[in-house]
Amino acid sequence: MKADVCKEFFTHPQVIEAAKSDLLSDEEYDYMSMFFKMVSDPTRLKIINVLFDRELCVCDLMIVTEMSQSAISHQLSKLKQTRLVKSVKRGKNVFYSLNDDHVRQIFRQAQEHARE
Amino acid sequence: MKADVCKEFFTHPQVIEAAKSDLLSDEEYDYMSMFFKMVSDPTRLKIINVLFDRELCVCDLMIVTEMSQSAISHQLSKLKQTRLVKSVKRGKNVFYSLNDDHVRQIFRQAQEHARE
DNA sequence: ACTACATATGAACAACTGTTCATATGAGGT
């Protein structure tokens, strides 16, 4: 921030104060940022999309999304760490499903947005 | 995708077909991805947050967010390119504001999610 | 025209992200 920038510092002091009081905590921004990052990759969006109404195992996901086993597994791992999906082991398979409804809500809304 | 993976290819053929029919187009995933990317950076989230109920010029935003002029300007440029914000020039200042309500809705929802 | 200020922009760089490849783990059937 250079010294010669914004000398008329208090051009809009009232709005600045109002805006400042709207600020959230860094933790809140970081959390939201993390959450949005998780849904900002096409592969993960695809995974979330096909898990919307059902559980699928890794093999199913490979076939449906046409991605490699490793790629899918890495992404599922991230989605699980951040609690967007949960998993259940049954026999040789591990079945994944969405962990809560927030993901669904936000996905739906973004989809609507995409269609305007 | 190795050949020796998922030999029991049709273990869950019905769900696979159902899941496939749920798939969106690549363009839709890309659009959603782009949109979420825009709101997945803490600096941009802060900007969106303080622009929620008012317009602010670049200087105001510098002060409120405590970021450098250049950093703010670069981020505003991205937000404008992707139509999340719009700008109006008045005198020496350029005032930025949110461009539509989708951003607000999704921001709010993520904020609620952050508070669970 | 000249100067001062507000904003924009390009290049450079470090940090992060997603994929692939190779390999490890772990469960089921034999």
Place this chain on the structure above:
DNA sequence: ACCTCATATGAACAGTTGTTCATATGTAGT
């Protein structure tokens, strides 16, 4: 116990992203 299949994981690498620094553009007042 062994083998096979399903899934997980680590290392490496390319591509992307956000910041800083330096500088350019453009507007207003003189």
